[in-house]
Amino acid sequence: MDSEAHLVQAATKEQADGASNQLEVRVRNMTLSTQVAAVARHEDAKKALPTLKNAVWGGVKAMLPGRSRSASTTVTKYILRDVSAVFRPGTMTLVLGQPGSGKSSLLKALSGRLANKKAIQVEGETTYNGIPSETLRGRVPQFAAYVAQRDAHFPTLTVEETLEFAHACAKNAAPSEKMGARRPSDVINDLGLAHCSDTVVGDAMIRGVSGGERKRVTIGEMSFGHRSLECFDEISTGLDSATTFDIVSAQRNRVKTLQKTVITALLQPSPEVFALFDDLMILNDGAIVVIVIGLVYATLFYQFDPKNVQVVMGTIFPALLFFALGQSTRMPLYIEARDVFYKQRAANMYRASSYVVANSLSQVPLSLIEVIVFGSLVYWLCGFVGTAGAFINFLVLLFLTNLAFAAWFFLLASISPDIHVAEPLGLLTTLFYILFGGFIITQHAIPDYFSWVYWANPISWGLRALAVNQYRQPMFDVDVYDGINYRVMVTSIFFLFMGYNPPASTIPSGYEWLYHVAPPKYTFAILTSIVFGTDDCSSPANASDFGCRVLRDTPPTVPQGIKVHEYLKTVFKVDRDELIFNTVVVLGYIVFFRVLALAALRYINHQKK
Structure with missing residues (x-):
């Protein structure tokens, strides 16, 4: 279904519901744990294996008086550890992690599908539009869909019959019969299943639709009713990258027009699929992975030799480059905000200068936090000059470079007609800034017809200033070279x-x-x-x-x-x-x-x- 059809469906849904159902999910310090059996002694390992002999012998021992019932003890196994997140309507969140990291457990907990709630201890707070999950109890599956990793269908039913049956089961939840009558055909067109609607779903024994089409059937089956939250668990299993891209792309169209909240767990998405998501969550051993770029970067050049100029300059240049490339990601935001500016400026709400000044001032707090966190880690771990004045100069120069590139990409977003022109233009100018910044190509090696790029380059000015800040300190005011x-x-x-x-x-x-x-x-x-x-x-x-x-x-x-x-x-x-x-x-x-x-x-x- 194209975007116009999505808009028609969204308008119909809003008319039937009275208001568009949007759901914001907030998770605070969620911890899932369970008790698992563990062998107390090494010699009891064979006795603890789940074999027929051990099961019979264990039952006999349990009936004998004075005999130990089991040679194992229980230990606490943590599935999720202090997970906190916010999933907003109209966004797609990608959950990444190796097998066993807790992705499936997180999606099942959010969609109310935890299989054995008595054996799993749930801690923390989960709210749906501000309502705690304890208040909703068993009603969460009514508005939260969960698509499992494996597809399970009646193989003899056709695609249309499968979706009609799922729709009939969820029909009582629909507030409008008119809207309910449209849903199966809408879902078939939405997921691109019109050409195989009369084909049986099939399974390993009965030939039916392909794996990608069967996955679409599963997604459509779970989308009936008021499913404001959709959780997809490893939907790319057994599918090629092109099919996965088509499925995720169809999801994105529905998310943006129907303002759904979608959480998808994938194992190894392609770059094209990765770019379709708005937010990213990385899990490892049940906990969210937080990557501090400054710490990772600083450990690469930990306590360098300050007399090795190449290493010192090679540390300063990527630090400047980090802030330059980081500002390029804000161009889509500038383009979107520009449309709002055009509307409000046409209504004479404020001057253009007020908008520019406000945008510039709004960059200061975030840039200041980025510079302090990143610069402090890099400066002291790498081993720059240990004086307060040099450290403050280092932070100030990084801060000014950050603001300079924020202003540059804001300029590109202002003069470009759309994002398709702004992003290539930003990539091209950034490439010139990197090449002619005085590090990859030194100043005396830059051709004369490109020398103006060097002098108009924020990176070159920042690089020279940071180098002077490092080597004009008293500790380098010596005449010793190679020990002489x-x-x-x-x-x-x-x-x-x-x-x-x-x-x-x-x-x-x-x-x-x-x-x-x-x-x-x-x-x-x-x-x-x-x-x-x-x-x-x-x-x-x-x-x-x-x-x-x-x-x-x-x-x-x-x-x-x-x-x-x-x-x-x-x-x-x-x-x-x-x-x-x-x-x-x-x-x-x-x-x-x-x-x-x-x-x-x-x-x-x-x-x-």
């Missing part, structure tokens, strides 16, 4: 060959070039010449200068009676006559180093890497 402190090494070389220790006269000839290029050599010579040097010791006026005094207690290698200025000239190669030359050289070094710094700032840009 090059600043200390260069300084040590300059002071080693400045001509003091060892003295200039003892420096090997192969290292004299270091002596002549070491800047401290010239400042040392200037200061030594001023303090100890002299122009002429023969003058009586200079006789008291330090340079004219005779050295005492000199070593044997030094001539006796040598004066200080002669010793400096011979051993340290410090000559008073070179004072002006040394001063000019020091000034030359100052100018030379400044020119080199100017050239480095002009032609070297470390932000390219």
Whole structure:
């Protein structure tokens, strides 16, 4: 049945009911448990097996006085653990989980089909439109349909006869005879069974309709009456993906037009089937699986080496990408809200600027929560700089990036005619943002005709800002590379060959070039010449200068009676006559180093890497 036929059926149903029956199901802390037998001792395992011998012998022992009735004890087996959820009308919820995870038990509990309620302890609260399940008691199956995994039908009845019989049994629940007379034909057309309506259903022994058609018959059989809640348990068993898609697609059309509440459990749905559902619930061992993306992501880069720049940048880039891709899922919401805006704006309810500002402000709380949860886990588990200021900067930059992409996808939704144009456009622009964000393709490798994408890219700005926030901290203000402190090494070389220790006269000839290029050599010579040097010791006026005094207690290698200025000239190669030359050289070094710094700032840009 097409969408127009669904609308006609919905209008007829509303006219018959007086109002459309919508059902909201709320589950809070639902826990299902049962007592199962367990062997107390290992040697009693064979005796506890359900064989004929053990059954007879167990009955005999039970009648004998003073004999133990059983070698087993009971333990509590939890089927569901603290499950909480809300299933709203007009939505389809997909329940995923491995076999034994509790999917079938959940659907049976919601539809009132628990087989042995005395053996199963039910805890928690389940409400239907606010009415507790205890108040409704056995009336839940009247408005909740349950389609089991296996199809069970009378094989000799035709499809039409099966549906007419089910409709006749549920006819008393219909408030309108007029509406009741239409339902079998509507269901046949709705589920695409018109071509096989006169074919017997069949089974393993009698040839009848196909497996997919038999599954449709089961769905139609359970849909008669006021079934506002429909639970489908593993309806894809034995069906190919195309048939499963057709069945789920037909369900979706009915859900959207009749505002039903549908819960479907599947084992391995295809991507096309998965996309038809509105909500997702994942069960494992009876409990809902909650995936904290930040925790999963942080454990991949747990306590990385901060000196490994590739790993650090590889951690920052996907973090930005997480928020960029996360905002793209809101475009369908923007498109739907735009229609409401057009209607209200045409009625002059508010300005367009008010709508944009309100939309922008509405993004702040959710974005803030996402950034705090995700950013806190990633920052501290990955091992970024452990300072409060850097951490706050990290969160602020992620927050701004999140809002930037929210604004971008809001813009795409505003300029696109429909979602079929907005989504491909968003995918294309996101691809460009990722490629030219400065990580996959570095800035200097980006072609000139695409360089504008780099500078107009929120990811590139966020990536550079987070990298600066990480590596501009004091702990990285060092000159050590591969275990070598090059600043200390260069300084040590300059002071080693400045001509003091060892003295200039003892420096090997192969290292004299270091002596002549070491800047401290010239400042040392200037200061030594001023303090100890002299122009002429023969003058009586200079006789008291330090340079004219005779050295005492000199070593044997030094001539006796040598004066200080002669010793400096011979051993340290410090000559008073070179004072002006040394001063000019020091000034030359100052100018030379400044020119080199100017050239480095002009032609070297470390932000390219």
